[in-house]
Amino acid sequence: MRKKEILNTMLALLIFGFAGCAANQSGALNKDFTTREAGWVKEGKPIIFESRSWYPTEYIENHVDSEMDYVDQFQNVPFYVERRQIKPFDRIYTKFDYHKYRLFIEKKSYDFNRN
Numbered sequence: 001m002r003k004k005e006i007l008n009t010m011l012a013l014l015i016f017g018f019a020g021c022a023a024n025q026s027g028a029l030n031k032d033f034t035t036r037e038a039g040w041v042k043e044g045k046p047i048i049f050e051s052r053s054w055y056p057t058e059y060i061e062n063h064v065d066s067e068m069d070y071v072d073q074f075q076n077v078p079f080y081v082e083r084r085q086i087k088p089f090d091r092i093y094t095k096f097d098y099h100k101y102r103l104f105i106e107k108k109s110y111d112f113n114r115n
Contacts, residue, residue: 037102041094044046047074047104049092054104060096061103068093068101079104 020106041093046053068080078100080093093101 026042028091037094037096038075040075041077041102047079047092049074049079050088052106054106056094057103057105059103060100061093062095062099063101064099091109 041056044056048054048057063082068085069083071079071081073079077094080095081089081091082093085091090106092104094104096102
């Protein structure tokens with residue numbers, strides 16, 4: 001009987017421990033956006049990456065953070081690519097809000113209906 005009580009207590013502690021860790025992780029992601037978007041992004045200035053100019057668009061895409069890979073930063077603003085992309089990249093992103101990313105493209109004219 002005593003072993004069963006100890007086992008149940010340990011199981012309950014594990015469950016509550018994991019739930020607490022998950023809550024802290026998602027809370028940390030939500031707090032990433034207490035600041036506004038960089039002024040140079042709103043002015044339409046490009047990110048220079050791999051000797052190419054990447055221009056911000058008005059398109060904000062929804063991506064789960066785990067779908068994105070950090071690449072580098074430009075003027076203290078981190079930028080990302082979709083984890084499934086391979087080089088040469090055709091899109092890069094800056095984080096706009098929780099699970100929202102601003103699309104940057106290399107050229108101002110772009111086919112948004114790509115596959």
